[in-house]
Amino acid sequence: MAWEFKNGIPIYTQIVDEMVMRIVSGKYKPGERLPSVRDLALEAGVNPNTMQRGLGELERRKLIYTERTSGKFITEDEEVLKELNNKMAEKYVSRLIEELSSMGLDRDQIIQAVMAGLEEESARSGESESSGRGEKERKEA
Amino acid sequence: MAWEFKNGIPIYTQIVDEMVMRIVSGKYKPGERLPSVRDLALEAGVNPNTMQRGLGELERRKLIYTERTSGKFITEDEEVLKELNNKMAEKYVSRLIEELSSMGLDRDQIIQAVMAGLEEESARSGESESSGRGEKERKEA
Amino acid sequence: MAWEFKNGIPIYTQIVDEMVMRIVSGKYKPGERLPSVRDLALEAGVNPNTMQRGLGELERRKLIYTERTSGKFITEDEEVLKELNNKMAEKYVSRLIEELSSMGLDRDQIIQAVMAGLEEESARSGESESSGRGEKERKEA
């Protein structure tokens, strides 16, 4: 009922992706304590075991760590976070390039489109002062 | 059973989006005949009326046109297609910028990331030379 | 199945109106022989008696006359035809004025609209040379 999983892809994989998104977008901040596995499972509408498996994968990747009696926390390891950010940024950019390429845009046109988008963005930000996405004043990684 | 619709959003809207994607990505080419409404409905796993409604919206947007007894076709109107491409490109770029911004990248870092991605891409493309409208080449890239 | 009668109005009345229209618009020309009552009734999808009653009314108005053994004919009486034309023209104009008035146009705006329409019309006629409505070279009454 809650997290919108695609079929055909293992749910625990999609849990990993979703959590990564939340870390990378700043919804979960470094050092922050995660909700309990049980609560996350409830929120996602999956079995706690499935959630646990997803979180285990995240722990393997050093993105979260467990304190035996008090819960799971987002890592504060700058190195790991930086690498994660880079990987995600690369992924996003790569997807964009692929999409624009398939639409027939060449290298220069893609650059031009991005520059235009940035103009738009800065123009819009100017209107109401806020900078990035709002509601999270992320440290500039 | 087939097209993966998100809940909470009208299906006919998502049909429109999916068809736009197929046009913009070159899966459906200008002038190409679409599968019959019934077949598309079957493929998407929706009621023919719902598919009809989505296609009606596309027709209203001049993206497809109908020949009474022979089927529906992708428009060949360069003007309309160009405008569509521009709008979609803008949308993609905008989404990327939003994502990267929320990750804490500023203007220059975004540009840098895109340039890096383009380097990557051209390096990869270099292997098999392709560049422009790759809809088949894309697969083997 | 054929003539599209509104309910709430006697059919024979609507038959009269339709025949008047055909005379006035030149579909039936002065002196022309009408189809048989039976054929007209068939065409209109009504009972021959009903058609007969309508035609009787037209005969009373001198718009058609009967030759006992050879059928019914459109009158050639210029006087009657002229008066009919005038009455119909007046009716049309009156309807137009009512419509435009209810839309808030005043006297001058109505005149202006008509003049504009005439410009349009003559412009369109100019393109393909034909004058009035075509397919009937009505004598100019």
Add this chain to the structure above:
Amino acid sequence: MAWEFKNGIPIYTQIVDEMVMRIVSGKYKPGERLPSVRDLALEAGVNPNTMQRGLGELERRKLIYTERTSGKFITEDEEVLKELNNKMAEKYVSRLIEELSSMGLDRDQIIQAVMAGLEEESARSGESESSGRGEKERKEA
């Protein structure tokens, strides 16, 4: 049972026309709330879906707008209403000219007929003085 639809033309199209008439003639005034879709459907004697489709078309044309839970309203956009009025006036005039032309009246005779009609009208109006937007006054005229 109520709205008199012609066959051969989609009902939803005729619904659109009827509603346009009501707006243009001032029966429905700018900003006025429409009866509910269900009530209109009942009044017209059609399925609510069919009525909905017609109203949807009107909304697409910006002639009405929807407030989610309180109903549909006639637009107050002067621009749109003005354009609509112009289009309808043009249509009416065009029809009149066509009719009169087919009756053999030339340009000057049409103008003359309209002027005569306006005389008639102003004479009749003179009795009760009304002139402008008569939607009530019209009845008693």
Add this chain to the structure above:
DNA sequence: GTGGTCTAGACCACC
């Protein structure tokens, strides 16, 4: 209550 959406199934016109 309001509008909005979806489905299932039917019928039509066209060729």
Add this chain to the structure above:
DNA sequence: GTGGTCTAGACCACA
């Protein structure tokens, strides 16, 4: 066969 239209009836979100 194709698309187009209509109906009957259901469910949902909103407030």
